[in-house]
Amino acid sequence: MADYKAPVKDMQFVLDNISRMPQLATTERFADATPDMVSAILEEAGRVAAEVIAPTNEIGDQQGLTLEDGRVGIPQEFGQAYQQFAEGGWGSLQFDPEYGGQGLPYSLSIPVMEMWQAANMAWGLCPLLSQGAVEALYLNANDELKNRYLPQLISGEWTGTMNLTEPNAGSDLSVVRSKAEPEGDHYRITGQKIFITWGDHEMAENIIHLVLARLPGAPEGVRGISLFVVPKFLVNDDGSLGERNDVQVASIEHKLGIHASPTCVMAFGEKEGAIGYLVGEEGKGLACMFTMMNNARLAVGLQGVAISERAYQQALWYAGDRTQGKAVGHKEAGPILRHPDVRRMLMTMKALTEAGRALTYDACASLDFAHSSEDAAQAKLEKARAAYLTPIVKGWCTEFAQEVTSLGVQVHGGMGYIEETGAAQHYRDARILPIYEGTNGIQALDLVGRKTLVDQGQAATALMSEMRATVEAAAGSARFASAAQALAAALDVAQASTDKLLATGDDPLFSASSAYNYMMLMGTVCGAWELLRAALAAEQQQAGGDNDPYLESKQLTALFYVDQILPRHLAYAPMADAGSEAILAASDEHLESAFS
Incomplete structure (x- = not known):
């Protein structure tokens, strides 16, 4: 299986010429995003992605997961990679320094996230969900919840999840049935959630679940849904971990791809009821969750770019090494890279990937400009621009990922259909992308x-x-x-x-x-x-x-x-x-x- 090399040069070029990073660095908010800082972050992230995370990709696909006595087992290499990720502060780039973040542009975190997803998409889903949880809490939670949960989520000591879907409620969240009963300063949560990405694991010491549920007497439909933070382990007033909450893994799904990403059925309140805390206002849960979901949709579009990049690289290396036949215009047998149809496939993979990268980075940059602009009218335009581009990024980039990863198999010929080459894994992993975070x-x-x-x-x-x-x-x-x-x-x-x-x-x-x-x-x-x-x-x-x-x-x-x-x-x-x-x-x- 070919190694992954982060396309740092293209990432840097897109940041400078499409995402307007130099212009963003002139704002007071993002003055630290100097050219030297940006370059250093990309180079080091590329090294970590290639040397630490990418080697775990095939291991995870082959080993998969286990569930014994309610505990999810993952490949040990995943935990080792995650520790290096957390120790390097990679999950903190774009977040508020007040809670341990580095205060850098969101659009700078995007190429870094692309590297994690390309190196190992199953593994990369864990920090992706954690960053979404940070966004939801930062924008909606009260100060007490922020101080209790954000520092450890941002540092990577804890990870986060989003719990929306239920057996009866797929994309239609208006029929969510999970319940939340008031009890003093907290609530008792009961219900079952399905398809919960990284719902349980032991890479981090705690998992912070964001859960949609209904209060007693809440109206039917989306107006009756509230959002709660439900930790796997309760957190004491001094920040230390307390007893295990009433949150359990009922089962894990056996999937077409992303084999080492635990997709869990989560049971809340099988005993006395899971303790949860209200995020935002009652009945506003879906609006709170959408602050997480909108950026998550951009992140899933980015996954389409990332898996396409990985598939392209592997196909390119294979086509350069594989010798078969005399290509038109050549007198001797040579690498299949010379054949016009193989070149057509490779150029299609390359062009779609680079187009998607530019579009995704561009959309994310508009969010930064919307937040940093002192001109209210300009900020409004940038916000509308990002909003319009978001469904295109999520939908189009994940659709072409199906094409690009399929072409990656085709470039390998019969060997692409054999699991040992790794091309099939990218094809399988990519198939989830048009489905989750809202189907295309x-x-x-x-x-x-x-x-x-x-x-x-x-x-x-x-x-x-x-x-x-x-x-x-x-x-x-x-x-x-x-x-x-x-x-x-x-x-x-x-x-x-x-x-x-x-x-x-x-x-x-x-x-x-x-x-x-x-x-x-x-x-x-x-x-x-x-x-x-x-x-x-x-x-x-x-x-x-x-x-x-x-x-x-x-x-x-x-x-x-x-x-x-x-x-x-x-x-x-x-x-x-x-x-x-x-x-x-x-x-x-x-x-x-x-x-x-």
């Missing part, structure tokens, strides 16, 4: 509903105006004039689809049926835009005398994307515009008629 169908509904129809297309129009500015800049480049024309034409198509969506806003069946293809349309167009932005920056650096081959690679990748991937918008647009008629024409009886 839900992301698409969010994009067309809350992010387009509700604001009458303002965020979409603003983003497409940015894209047209890039088109105008590229039109002045001899090398990219043709690409600029192609992107301009694609933008016209995207605008027309957006206009049709707005014009049919009173037909919910149209928007619901068009949503997925509209999301894929916008993702495809956004990917071309981000790569063209990067290519223009690379061209400018090259013109200034920098002869790094990487700069030429960025330009060639953009041109490949425009030629070979951007034309997909010509399929997505008419499918989005077609609406609901063909999708809903067949009745339930028609669907079953072949079996009668």
Whole structure:
């Protein structure tokens, strides 16, 4: 199995030229994010990812997990890697120094998180969930809860989870049944949660569960849901750990991929009731949890980029080593890397991965600018920009991860279907990404509903105006004039689809049926835009005398994307515009008629 090497050069380039990191560092809030600091963090994180975490990936996939006497067993190498992660302070980058964080930009934590996910996605889910728990508590909890839980979560001494889904409540959280009974200064929580990622383990000394439950007499639906923090071990007033809470692992799931990530069925209150503490206001639990979930959706999109990067690297190394046949234009047998179709697959993997990286980093940077800008109007625009891009990042990046990891298997040929090469693991691991943190169908509904129809297309129009500015800049480049024309034409198509969506806003069946293809349309167009932005920056650096081959690679990748991937918008647009008629024409009886 090939080793992982963090693409630090591309990460740094995207931060500088797409995420606007140098501009962010001029703000008072993020003045510590100097070029030297950013570079040092990326280099060291790359080393830890490659040397400490990546070697555990295959081990975890092969060994999996155990559950004995209510205790989840994980590969010992996972715990060793986690200890180095925590001791290095890697979970604290973007958090408030008041609670032990380093106060650096969220967008700087993103490439670091990408490294963890690419090195070992099953392992990387643990710090990902912990960071989400920190965000939810920081924005919603009272000072007492913050002081009790945030320092240890940020330091990595404790880990966090989110407990939403129940056997009867998948994506529809309005039917959550878990209960919370008031008892003095706390509550007694009872109920069962399923699909709880890293719900139990012994890598850290405590696990802090964020649990959705209903208070007595709470109304039906989402308005009746409250959020509670439920620790595995109770925390004494002096910060030391007390007795075990009434929280148990009922079972662990046996999954297609991410074998060493414990996906648990959690039982709360099997005895006297688990002690929990209210986070935020009663009945506002879902709103509190969404502060965690929105960033988690960006993080899952980032996982799509990360697993694609890992699959691409492995396919590239294999294609460079595997000798078979004479490629067209060559007189002797050589590596399969020379064959045009293999090169097509590798370039597709590379272009989609780099486009997704740029788009994800860009969206996350808007959150930083929204929080650091002293101009209220500009902060509002950045917030809306990030909100619009979030479902595209989650949906599109996790969809193309299915394609990229599948191509990784294909590049290996028959050997890709053999588990020992490792290509199949990436394919299996990636399959969860379009499912969790809200299925991609839900992301698409969010994009067309809350992010387009509700604001009458303002965020979409603003983003497409940015894209047209890039088109105008590229039109002045001899090398990219043709690409600029192609992107301009694609933008016209995207605008027309957006206009049709707005014009049919009173037909919910149209928007619901068009949503997925509209999301894929916008993702495809956004990917071309981000790569063209990067290519223009690379061209400018090259013109200034920098002869790094990487700069030429960025330009060639953009041109490949425009030629070979951007034309997909010509399929997505008419499918989005077609609406609901063909999708809903067949009745339930028609669907079953072949079996009668």
